[in-house]
Every structure is written in C-alpha cells, then in structure tokens.
Amino acid sequence: MAHASLPDPELLASRILRRERAAVASGLNLLDNRLAEARMRAVRLLACLSGERWLNEGHLIGVTGPPGAGKSSLVSAMIREWRASGRTVGVLAVDPSSRPELGGGALLGDRIRIKTPLNDDGLFIRSLANRNQLGGVASEVWPMSWLMLVCFDVVVIETVGVGQTEIDIAEIGDTVCYVAQPASGDTIQYLKSGIIEIPDIFAVNKADLGAPARKTASEIARSARRQDRRDDWDYPVCLVSATMTTGIRSFHDHFDRHRRYLVDSGLLGRLRLRHQSAWVVRLIREEFGTFGLDLAGGRAAVERRLSESRCNQFEEYERMRTHMLSRLLSVNQTTL
C-alpha cells in the first residue's frame, strides 16, 4: 500500500532544489519515515541533494535552553530581522514526547510563538517530537536540517534543553545559542555543569524584567569567559527582550559574526564534516548498538571513511548499513 504514495526521490530532489514548498514538506515527511522502503528513498534523496553546499553554504543555528525561557519568541524576533534582510528561514522546532508507557504523544507548541506573517513564502516551520530518544533530539532532525539547508539561507533548530540536549545540538549547529531564563534554577544548574562549554552565544531573555536579568547575564559572562575552547571567539552574552524587541539587532549581528569567524578560520567545513560523522555514528549505534559499530570496523574507522567521502556521507552510511545488516543476518543464521 504505502509505497505507491512514497515520492520518487530524484524527482522530489529537483523540486526541492527549485525550493517548492510542497516538495520541501514531502521531503521532510520522507526523512521522517521509518519504513524500510522509505529509508532507502530517503538516502537516495539526500544523495541527490548533497554537494559542496553542505560544507560551506547557509547557516545552521541551534537554539537551546530551559522550557519557557523564550526560545521560540526570540527565534521569532530573529526571523523578523532575517526576513527584513531578505534571507529565507527554515525552522525545526523539537518538543519532548510523553513517556512511552503514557502513550508517547506530544504537543508541538512552538508555532504559536514563532508567529508567521501571512503569506510569507520565505519562512517554513516544521515541529517535531523528540520521541524519547536519548539525548533529547530526534535523530530525524539531522537529515531534516540538511534538507532545509538546501532551500533556506538560515536553518534554526530549537530544542528544549536543561542538560543533555546541548550535546546533541552542538553536533548539529554551526552556531549554538543558549537562551537563559533570568534568575532560574535551571540556569544556575547549567552554569555549574560542564555544558556551558558548548554554546557560542548566550542570550539572557526577558531583559524587561530588569535586575534579575542583568544579574543572570553577569553570572554567565563570568563563567563563559573562563573557557579556553576557541581563543579567538569571544562568547558574547546578550541581554535581550523578545517581547519588547530590545537588544535583538546586536544579538542578531553576533550570529553573522560567528559564521564569518568559522569561515575565516576554516572551521565551518570541518565542523560540518565532524557533525555529520557524529550523527552517522549515533545512527549506527541506535540501530545496531556498539556491537554494530564494531562490526563496521570501530568508530575511528567509520569516521575516517565518512570524512573521505566528504559531502556524500549518506551513500557511505547506507553502504555500511547494508553491510552490517547482512553481517548481522548471517550471524543470526549461524547461531540459530
């Protein structure tokens, strides 16, 4: 039944390259689909879309922070800036799923905050649930963000994070932004944990609340400066208010500045290659466990093979997957 309704990947890819909204939507549906046939087509789709652009074009931005900090509102304020400067924007908004024993459903509530001006063809929002996957970001986000990168100048991934998820998002975004809630326990926890190493830009939202926001900003500034990850990046801390739209301009400029920094220092392509392999490794581990990773020759070997294929990691991934599947099946057959 369902196969008939699955799109032809080559045709779809050409429509996506023409930036047809309907094609983008059905491409995202395909990447979200777990049926074996769909996965095959998804890999073909990604292979058609892949190219140098995936190493040096567009801007992939990860936005994370505790629930209610104002991530969606801030993204919305940023979208106004990007759209005003003529850039198109794709958003992937990830919300938590309920526990599997409680049905595993999800309420996807970010759209309402990321207000879409009527008729704006330059903005595309897809919400998705994390589906209880370890680390908090659904693995579908990864290929979806690459698809979006083909047709939008800026791709934003919003995730709820109070701990683990930042690690995931660090493996997707070129630029990672942490949005802090003034005077919240979450933020204090955050400062204490090692995760503060990850974001490139900090925003303390709700500056309109006054003193508590300023206090949180100075606390973060103190901790952020102590890092030594990249000497030549300054880890700015911005006081902003999404609702009063204050501080948005300079906040926005930091993103451009960070991207320029990545390009100038030659980091962008390397970062993206690394991110792609990290996700492939994760996918392999999710599907086959560490055992599967060993079957493929171990993590280091996998990473090497992936980086050699540069912008065609998807085909490489699919080759490894087929290989492992056949190995696993034969292992099973001999032991049973």
Place this chain on the structure above:
Amino acid sequence: MVAASRKRDQPWLIRTYSGHSSARASNELYRSNLAKGQTGLSVAFDLPTQTGYDADSPLARGEVGKVGVPISSIEDMDQLFDQIPLDQMNTSMTINATAAWLLALYIALAQRRGIDPRKLSGTTQNDIIKEYLSRGTYIYPPGPSMRLIADTINYTVRHVPRWNPTNVCSYHLQEAGATPVQELAYALCTAMAVLDRVKASGEIAAEDFPQVVERISFFVNAGIRFVEECCKLRAFGEMWDELTRTRYQVDDAKMRRFRYGVQVNSLGLTEAQPENNVQRIVLEMLSVVLSKRARARAIQLPAWNEAMGLPRPWDQQWALRIQQVMAFETDLLEYGDILDGSPVIAAKVAELIAGARQEIENVDAQGGIIAAIESGYVKRELVASHMNRLRAIESGELKIIGVNCFEETAESPLTAGSDAAIMKPDPEAERRQIERLQAHRRQRNGSDVQAALQALADAAQSGENIMPSSIRCALAGVSTGEWGNALRAVFGEFRPPTGIDIAIDSREVLGQKDRVSDLRDRVASTGNALGRPLKLLVGKPGLDGHSNGAEQVAVKARDVGFEVVYDGIRLTPQQIAQAAEEEGVHVVGLSILSGSHMELVESVLQELRTRDLGDLPVIVGGIVPPEDADRLFALGVRGVYTPKDFDLNAIMGDIVDVVRECNGLERLGALH
C-alpha cells in the same frame, strides 16, 4: 391571600442576551423584549465588532451579523437604539477589547441626541484579562489592554458616573472548566490588577478612590451544584468586603458591596434531550437569588436549545418567563436572608474562601495575574480542570441526564419543526452590512475622519486617556475597524498561551483504562504501519473564540499517542492549510462553534487543494446542525462531531480509522 400585602424586595434587572443580523433587526427584537417585561438590555455583538474589524475586512468573512449585531459606526448605534430613550435605559454591552470604542459610540450617540452622558446607565463588560483565558476576543497585549480598562474607568467615574465601566468576569472561567475556587481566585486577582492599575495611573485623587472601587461590578456564573454555588456567591461577598477594606481602605460598607450580574451555566446544557436544560436553568438561577445577602443585581438566562444553536424569539421568551415566575409568583422576595445562621453553609463558605486564598497566593507568587497569564499558568490550570470534568463524564462518575445515563427518550415535539428549532441569522446580513458601511464611508467627511484618527493615535502613543479622542472619532463617523487598526498600529497584537501543555494525568485513565490503552495501541500500530507517528493538526479558523473543544481534543489526542499541533484560536483558512503542509500532518481537525462552519470549512478545503493536499482527510467538530453536517460530508469532510459526541475516546478511535482508510489500511472499528 396574605402574600399580596407583604412588602416585597425589588427584583433584579431582568435581561436577555441578544442581537443578530443587523442593527435594525436587533432593535426590533429589543423593543419586543421590552414590551414583554424585560427591564434592561443586554447587547450581543458579532465577532468582527468584538475583535475590531470592519464588516468588509477579509478576516470578517462569514462572521458578520452571525452571533450578534454588527456595529460598524455611530449610524449603526443610532439604529440599534432607535426609539429607545438612552437616559431611561439600562444597557449592558458584552464588549471587551473594543469596549472603549463601543462606549464612545454610546456616549457620542447620547450627545448627538442631546442627552447628558451623566444620565447614562449600564455596563461595558470590559474585562480583557479573562479574554486571554476563556473568551478569546482579545486584540492587544496585556499592558495596553489594562491601560484601556483603566482609561474607561478614569473617564466614566468623572463623566458618566452611573456607568459600570468594567464587569470583572468569572462567568467565562467556569464556562472554560473552572472550579468554584478558581472562579473566586482568578476573578478577585483580576479585580485587584484593575484597581491597582487605576491607582497607579494617578488620575484619581486618593479620597475619590472608594468611588472607583464602588463602580467595580462582577459577572458571575452559577452551575448545577447549586448549594455550592450559593456558597460561592457568599464567599465572593465576604472576600470582596475584606479586600476592599484592607487593600483599598474603603470605609463605607455600602461601597464595599459585591455587586454582580449573572448568566447561568451553559457549558452543562446538553444537545441530547434538550428539554432537560430548562430544569437545569431554573436550579442554577435559584442559587443566585435564594439568599438575599448575596443576591444577583441582574440576570440573563440561556435558552433550552443552547447547545443546538442560537435561540429564536420564542426560546428567549421562555427564558425570560422563568425569571418572571421566580420574581413575581414565588415568595422568594418576601424574606430576609434565609441562609444566615446555617452552620453547613458557613462551613462551605469558609472552605471555599480558604481554597481561593491559597490560589490567590499562588498567582501572587508568580507576580500577579498578568504574569501568570503570560506564563500560561492560569490557562493550564483551567484546561486541566476542564479535562477532569470531561474525564468524569466519560467514566460516568459525573452524571449528565440524557448524555451518559438515562439516554432513552421518546421523540421530542420541541425539535420536530422544520427550522431545526434554532434561529438562523439573515444570510444577506453580511452583504447588506458591507454595503451600508461602504455607503457610510462615502458620505462622511474624510478630513474630519483623518484628523480624529490622528488624534486617537497620538493619545494612544502619549498615554493620554483614550476616551475623548475615541468619542471624537465616533462623532466623525470613524468605523470600528479603523479604530481597532489605529490602536493595533501603536499597541501591536498578542496571542496568549494555549494552556494545553499540561502534564498527562495518568489517574484519568483508570476508569477507562482498557479503552485508553486500546487506543494507544491503535495509534502506535497505525503510526508504525505508516512509517511515522500519527500527527494531527487541530485548527480553529475564523474569529471564533470557543477553544474548549479544540483544547480537549488536542489534550486527549496527545494522551493517546498523537503528535499534536495546535496554534490557538483565530487563524485564517490559509494559515491552517499552510501549517498542515509545513507540519506534514496525517489529518486536520477543525473546531468551529460560531456558526460559520460552511464558509470556513469550504475555504480550508480550497486552500488545501491549492497546496496539493486535496487528499488530506479533514474532520470537523462544533455546533453543526444536522443538515449542515450532510453538506459538509458532501464537500468531502470525513467526520462531523457535535456536543452530543461527548465521548472523546470514541472520537479518537474514529480519527485513527479515518487516517487508516485514507492510507489504504483497513478500519479497526469501534473501541471495545
């Protein structure tokens, strides 16, 4: 008969909430209601008027003259009150975001008729806080909304002293599922926020402040648990007395009285066996008239056919007669307070007060009612309460006669007529209103209009009281949409949190455990078969603010395993189709209670087709008369649900089957 010679108390103001089609048609209705013994007017406005759009705005399409009267300019106001002496009438207007404007039109009309505004009496509902929580006709963000409320209070206290500028509402909270404690707490928090705001405006001298406090009245609900409701009203009275004394230093006890009007509960009125609604209405009314100390000042009752559609004149007359029987035939008004001294009542009142105090503290701890609305806290509490109510109905723990018990019935002669036993607004009303408005625009003085609008924008910007410039706009012939847009340009617009992000209540499944787990299996296995979890878009197209159904469908769908997208009320068909496309949903569910389902569903289907989504299944819920349901099916809609389909689990089972069918899987049939 001795009774005749007894001294009786004055009855409350007797009203019927009405208005439809046009100012002319509504005026006729008002005059005939007054002739039948109604003692005050209660105006229902259509949704474009309530949300500040002109009749010819694309956003008003299908909504003009539907659920109330369209008022586009002072000329409509003039027609609405044709042959009704403004200085002798007590007029209540259910108007909120645009309250300052409708009040300005009323004052301007009085001026034009040579009547001193000081003689005007009546009420503008003007409680914009609860619009964010329940009623849905908000426009501007909370800050400017509070300022508009304060401006009308500051103005009327000085210039229209007999006017009730705001009616703090708990009515709508109960209609959105609030418990009595929540009603008490959130209404009192709102009243405090309003008074604090007026105080902070500094326009009123400290010694005059008690007059402001005295002008604050309330609009309350009364549900079927009438003993508890009786106690709730006494609790309101005691808490208001204390609050006005301690927080606002009002010494005169008379000025501390809790003055309130009532509309009795409509949420509990049923589509099934609708004649039973009459008993419900009578009992609910009893709770607000029984005890003299806490008796309502004004009452309006819904009609027996509330859950079916709008009432016809005869239905409204029946509701009016209920009040008259209570007031004039019973001996109720001959006694002092018959509940004073009852320890049972006193204990219940004390319990409600304690609960309300606790909840007020919760709200205070978050920085007050505005902060608690912006954070979504209050809305979540309401959605959760409503969910509990629906779960109790589903499980049979809460009995609703004719709905989840005693369902068998003989055929009802009441619903046998050819008009489906409801009022149908004039289908030509929208076209006529648009023509009338456009003719009005042509004959007014353009430069007066521009100057008046500029003065309005300046006042909005500078913080000067909005009323004088609004009255000038009214006299110049400015339209409702022009007033609304002028302020939109200064204040911006706002969408409040939807409140559906509540925790899953795992307790709720106990009564129906098998059905919920059965459903979760169905949703999961269908998702597996299709390759990804089932995704549902719940959409509310048009200006309709009835969010209860959409919220509860969304919460239930999430609980049984759907991934649910719900973006709140008041979206255009285009926005909904766009969301369906971007989100890649398996099914779209529309919820429409405003009567505009035909127009709106058609445009959503059209918008979906232009996006190549003609095959995406669409289902519809809300107030849909049976013959319209057939027409919707003919348009391709895959399911239609109305209030009689109270069983959300069964609805979910259907939705899964619709998705399965549209994707070539076999149906699973009714739940076990």
